[in-house]
Amino acid sequence: MRTTIVRHQSVMVSYDVVNDWTVVEVDGEVDAHTAPMIREAMIKLLGEGHRHFVLDLGFVTFMDSMGLGVIVAITKRIREHEGSLRIASVSSRMLRIFDLSGMRESYEIYPSAAEATQSAPAPGSLAHWPHPSS
Template identity: 55%
Template sequence: MNIIEDPCMVVSCDVMNGWTVLHVDGEVDIHTSPMIRKAVAELLDEGHRHFVLDLCAVPLLDSMGLGMIVAVTKRLQDHQGSLRFVCADDRLLRVFRVCGWHEVYRFYDAPEEATRRAPSGCGLESWPRRLARS
């Protein structure tokens, strides 16, 4: 089901093995990042705690997109939640490596891999300590 439809981006949502998977199709930037943040907040209010952000169809992730990920992470951590990423694009993965996020988050090539095991506990225990060391 689509939870965000915008001329620049579409976000659909599936629940797989206890994970809420957000499939993002389009640019994650100053215009679209607040929409994703709001959608995650609404899903949290509905009881979702463990998220997978599928970025396979994202051609651009700017600094506002990175800021949105930090804000979402803080919110999920407050709810003892988890956040994983699906991303096979070397350019985006390089951005995550430069940020030091490979030490904090888990990255997968496909949603099926990210959701293979059901979530257990908070998956963000090491955030932001490891992030701060980078």
């Protein structure tokens, strides 16, 4: 059952649990105004015991550097809790942002949330973040 955790005029964030993954779907703009809301929602989920996340960006219409910054901040928090993070449904435009920022190699990026949740999470998969494991 999908639960909404942020509802704002320019962004909505909801989550569902699939195969031990907490799939967080972001719908709308991720910018200086909305990024802190997304960060706080993710921290709340961590506080509730969620550890393994798929960040579904398929409905993101805009993302600036604050959006990338919130992904890094969330990753650090998840890592502190020995969790996992996969990113899903990234548009080609957004994938270019990940490329230009040098962040693409640091994350497991999947074409869809369904593909990202096919295998169960492995604790500590962020142990070598921000560098990809070999």
